[in-house]
């Protein structure tokens with residue numbers, strides 16, 4: 001896509017994000033319907049479904065040829081990365097959304113023939129947005145975002161998945177101990193926002209494609225390191241243990257994980 005097309009794409013999705021912000025603001029004042037999915041901790045609400053429906057309708061109008069991979073299943077059964085694919089996580093951090101009405105995100109990413117094009121992550125309650133792509137640059141609410149200082153693990157905060165820590169998945173407790181501090185936010189999107197703005201040096205979790213598609217697009221575009229911790233190639237259509245970090249923290253973490261045995 002050329003710069004004019006990228007600009008149009010960005011302006012269009014930023015308008016959708018405004019609408020999503022207002023829609024969610026209204027819905028939190030109303031009675032929410034909360035259901036469980038795979039476990040009592042895996043929640044979905046009527047708002048998750050409504051926001052996904054909103055994105056699906058607008059993407060279909062704007063980009064009718066594309067396929068949509070959405071968490072709540074209102075898009076397509078995407079089998080390959082050929083063509084244009086939109087990844088949608090309507091509400092990321094649904095537990096935070098239900099319990100706190102804060103610290104939750106909405107995430108959208110566009111890929112073309114397997115390559116990242118653009119992505120958007122919004123802290124919905126704060127209306128705080130990071131958006132951009134490899135050929136476009138990365139912006140924080142419209143202001144160009146620059147890569148923060150290259151800080152190592154012992155000087156920074158590492159963000160980890162709470163479940164991985166709780167169940168002592170190999171490497172996770174060691175990482176929490178080695179870092180200057182560790183944090184668990186309960187939302188991949190909020191975690192990525194912290195790494196992208198230099199508040200944390202790394203985020204590591206096992207996630208599904210809609211959880212990491214936007215985060216890795218923005219991280220790579222900004223110049224952060226992105227990889228899987230088993231050093232397998234990234235597969236955009238399956239779950240993976242995805243690491244985003246500064247160069248120094250990435251090297252520290254990989255060295256530590258190789259020693260974990």
Ligand code: IPD
Nearest residue numbers: 091092093094161186187188207
């Ligand atoms: C979850 C959150 C959580 C992460 C899980 C995700 P959801 O997303 O991002 O922080 O640890 O892996 O599934 O289900 O609230 O969209």
Ligand code: CA
Nearest residue numbers: 071089091092
């Ligand atoms: Ca979600």
Ligand code: CA
Nearest residue numbers: 089092093211
């Ligand atoms: Ca999610």
